[in-house]
Amino acid sequence: MAPIDHDDETTPDTTPTETVESTGELATVHPLRTVESTGPAIQGELVSDEEWALLTSPRAQAAWRYRQYRDNAVTVARVTRTAVTHDATKTSLRFVGRHVSYTIGGGLIVAKRVWEAKTNSRYERLMRSAESSGNTEELHYWEERAELAKEKRHQRAMDWLEAPKRVAKGAGIVLLVAIVILFGIGCMLGIAFKDWAMVVAPFTAVTDVVRWVAIAISVAWGPFLLGAPWLAAVVLHHLGRKAEAHPSWLAPSGATGSDANVLVTADGIVTALRHLNIPALKAALKDGWAPRFELTPTREGSGAFKGYRAIVDLPMGVTPTMVADKRDVLAKNLSRNAVEVWASDYGQEKGGKAGYLNLYVADSGVMDKPTPPYPLLSEGMADVFEGVPIGITQRGDIVFLPINGSNAVFGGRPGQGKSNALRVMVLGVALDPLAEIRVHVFALNGDFDAYAPRLSMYEKGANPEHAALAVEHLEQLYAEVERREGRLAELGAKKLTRQISEQHEDMRPLLVAFSECHELFGNAEHGKTAADLAVQVVKRGRKTGVSTVFDTQSSRADAIPSQLVENVGANGCFSVKTWRSNDGFLGDGSFAAGIRATELRFNVDRGTMVATGMTEELFEIVRTFFVEVDDDRGWDQATEVIERAMAQLKPGTAVAGARPAAQIEAPRDLLDDVLDVLGDEDKVAATDVAARLRELAPGHRPYQGLTAEKLADALKGEGVKVTKVSVLTVFTERVRAAIATRDADA
Numbered sequence: 001m002a003p004i005d006h007d008d009e010t011t012p013d014t015t016p017t018e019t020v021e022s023t024g025e026l027a028t029v030h031p032l033r034t035v036e037s038t039g040p041a042i043q044g045e046l047v048s049d050e051e052w053a054l055l056t057s058p059r060a061q062a063a064w065r066y067r068q069y070r071d072n073a074v075t076v077a078r079v080t081r082t083a084v085t086h087d088a089t090k091t092s093l094r095f096v097g098r099h100v101s102y103t104i105g106g107g108l109i110v111a112k113r114v115w116e117a118k119t120n121s122r123y124e125r126l127m128r129s130a131e132s133s134g135n136t137e138e139l140h141y142w143e144e145r146a147e148l149a150k151e152k153r154h155q156r157a158m159d160w161l162e163a164p165k166r167v168a169k170g171a172g173i174v175l176l177v178a179i180v181i182l183f184g185i186g187c188m189l190g191i192a193f194k195d196w197a198m199v200v201a202p203f204t205a206v207t208d209v210v211r212w213v214a215i216a217i218s219v220a221w222g223p224f225l226l227g228a229p230w231l232a233a234v235v236l237h238h239l240g241r242k243a244e245a246h247p248s249w250l251a252p253s254g255a256t257g258s259d260a261n262v263l264v265t266a267d268g269i270v271t272a273l274r275h276l277n278i279p280a281l282k283a284a285l286k287d288g289w290a291p292r293f294e295l296t297p298t299r300e301g302s303g304a305f306k307g308y309r310a311i312v313d314l315p316m317g318v319t320p321t322m323v324a325d326k327r328d329v330l331a332k333n334l335s336r337n338a339v340e341v342w343a344s345d346y347g348q349e350k351g352g353k354a355g356y357l358n359l360y361v362a363d364s365g366v367m368d369k370p371t372p373p374y375p376l377l378s379e380g381m382a383d384v385f386e387g388v389p390i391g392i393t394q395r396g397d398i399v400f401l402p403i404n405g406s407n408a409v410f411g412g413r414p415g416q417g418k419s420n421a422l423r424v425m426v427l428g429v430a431l432d433p434l435a436e437i438r439v440h441v442f443a444l445n446g447d448f449d450a451y452a453p454r455l456s457m458y459e460k461g462a463n464p465e466h467a468a469l470a471v472e473h474l475e476q477l478y479a480e481v482e483r484r485e486g487r488l489a490e491l492g493a494k495k496l497t498r499q500i501s502e503q504h505e506d507m508r509p510l511l512v513a514f515s516e517c518h519e520l521f522g523n524a525e526h527g528k529t530a531a532d533l534a535v536q537v538v539k540r541g542r543k544t545g546v547s548t549v550f551d552t553q554s555s556r557a558d559a560i561p562s563q564l565v566e567n568v569g570a571n572g573c574f575s576v577k578t579w580r581s582n583d584g585f586l587g588d589g590s591f592a593a594g595i596r597a598t599e600l601r602f603n604v605d606r607g608t609m610v611a612t613g614m615t616e617e618l619f620e621i622v623r624t625f626f627v628e629v630d631d632d633r634g635w636d637q638a639t640e641v642i643e644r645a646m647a648q649l650k651p652g653t654a655v656a657g658a659r660p661a662a663q664i665e666a667p668r669d670l671l672d673d674v675l676d677v678l679g680d681e682d683k684v685a686a687t688d689v690a691a692r693l694r695e696l697a698p699g700h701r702p703y704q705g706l707t708a709e710k711l712a713d714a715l716k717g718e719g720v721k722v723t724k725v726s727v728l729t730v731f732t733e734r735v736r737a738a739i740a741t742r743d744a745d746a
Contacts, residue, residue, distance in 0.1 A: 269297065384432045565585065
């Protein structure tokens with residue numbers, strides 16, 4: 001407590017002040033009280049009771065010290081906690097702990113290797129793995145190897161027992177030979193120098209060499225002993241670091257290991273599988289099961305599109321489908337996005353083995369890289385007998401979609417790239433000088449307007465009339481398939497080839513595209529007929545050069561027939577929501593086999609499809625080429641390609657509407673037609689009436705396949721009763737009466 005400073009120490013004036021009388025206008029003045037000084041002025045300051053107690057009370061002083069101790073302890077704890085929990089501290093501690101773990105892990109690795117070299121533990125582990133997988137042949141192989149290793153170890157142990165005798169015997173022989181040689185050299189020196197004292201010179205020289213070697217060893221031995229532990233620690237650290245021998249909680253922040261975003265190793269795959277939380281797999285690994293790699297992680301791809309492929313077996317009770325179901329976790333364990341990891345059943349592939357997993361891991365970011373330009377954009381021609389370019393795989397390989405001898409279906413959610421895939425496919429076919437192309441678009445968009453000069457038939461619209469036209473066209477296609485089958489028989493050929501197409505204009509390869517086909521197959525009046533005809537054309541047209549392609553945004557049965565999907569050669573599925581849609585476009589069982597377009601990200605993976613039948617692989621992730629369109633400018637990148645295609649056509653190739661759409665037959669009246677075929681007869685058997693109707697209108701679909709029973713049902717609906725007189729019979733008078741009644745009602 002600091003004292004109060006007094007700047008003025010002058011004694012106050014104590015002279016009495018006189019009372020001033022009021023004049024009536026001013027206030028009365030009163031004199032101040034006079035205080036007489038009794039001593040010198042004292043300097044000080046005011047203190048509170050607490051401060052006074054702190055100055056005078058030992059108990060208060062002790063309490064104050066305890067408070068100071070507590071405050072200091074809290075400050076130290078806070079600072080310590082801040083320092084310990086700081087990111088830099090945790091990173092440093094993890095760094096130190098990780099590198100210490102590397103050394104310890106390296107020591108464990110060496111110990112394990114030594115133990116396995118001195119015992120049969122390695123072979124026992126491999127035998128348990130073979131036994132758990134049910135591979136008796138491999139089990140017998142490892143048993144034989146284990147017995148052989150045991151015999152060799154026993155032989156080495158016996159050799160060690162005999163080693164002292166052999167060493168002593170060998171050392172004696174070496175010593176004797178050395179003495180003889182040195183003595184011989186000494187004799188030659190004695191003769192040469194004529195001094196027999198030189199006989200011992202070689203022995204002296206050897207003694208000097210031994211002495212200097214001993215001196216060198218004694219000098220180097222100390223530093224060697226001091227440095228050996230550190231050298232051993234460095235070697236162990238290197239082994240541990242190479243094997244990533246550290247706990248996961250000591251891993252660097254944001255990483256699962258060195259080069260986690262780039263390198264995929266066999267150990268990394270096994271570790272990723274270990275953490276899939278599949279009970280049967282965890283139990284097998286715990287029991288010592290070790291995976292066998294049919295193909296160790298191998299680099300695949302070209303340019304910027306690369307990845308790793310591995311084929312690995314799975315233990316009993318674990319199927320590739322189980323792993324595929326955990327693909328999100330598997331991708332996380334491999335430091336990849338889910339769309340960059342694809343697991344499938346290797347047993348479903350050509351030449352594959354049952355129970356093996358085919359795993360492809362793309363490099364990080366591959367799916368976000370732009371697709372290369374369409375390879376035939378500026379130059380080049382195509383060959384439908386070899387296939388046309390449609391896109392690239394995750395490995396950067398160009399995928400050639402088969403055309404001749406194949407059919408295709410593209411499906412997926414709206415706006416994900418179906419129409420563009422169809423445009424790319426048709427553009428490739430347009431660059432084959434022999435190919436004829438026909439297109440039905442069941443919408444009023446302009447996707448193929450730029451292609452019109454190259455198309456022998458081009459129809460648009462989602463109205464019932466277009467559906468009827470398409471059905472008529474499918475009937476013509478079916479008839480064309482039959483004609484071509486007969487033509488090939490005449491030519492002595494089993495299927496259409498390019499040479500036959502070049503020699504015969506009536507046998508040119510033909511592609512017919514049905515875009516937004518759900519409008520056709522979903523039509524109430526014509527859908528079922530269109531579906532039946534499309535399936536028949538797909539089944540029979542393969543060898544005749546008649547190919548079809550369909551695209552739709554729905555996998556329902558009334559949008560795309562399941563038989564059609566099952567019979568086409570190439571299927572492409574863009575992003576879909578459910579496994580039902582997935583199998584609806586790719587075929588039943590595709591989802592279970594790991595062929596899953598549900599993993600494609602909506603709008604993110606636009607232009608990417610899961611494709612089957614386009615390569616020898618069970619499936620491919622295909623990123624389609626993009627043929628750009630600018631609606632604002634009315635510009636289509638395909639225009640120049642079509643111009644180039646028109647300039648290289650072979651004579652006889654149908655283009656530019658050369659194949660007009662089929663005309664819809666005028667509606668027919670059943671009663672009028674029946675009355676016409678009855679003529680002057682009073683009655684006619686229903687079977688004969690049906691036959692006459694077919695002859696009257698051979699192109700009228702309802703009359704094709706008409707039987708007496710069907711005719712009777714149809715006439716009953718028109719108010720005409722067909723009576724059975726031994727056989728079903730149509731009476732002329734009843735038909736006339738029905739017509740008269742109808743006209744009267746009208």
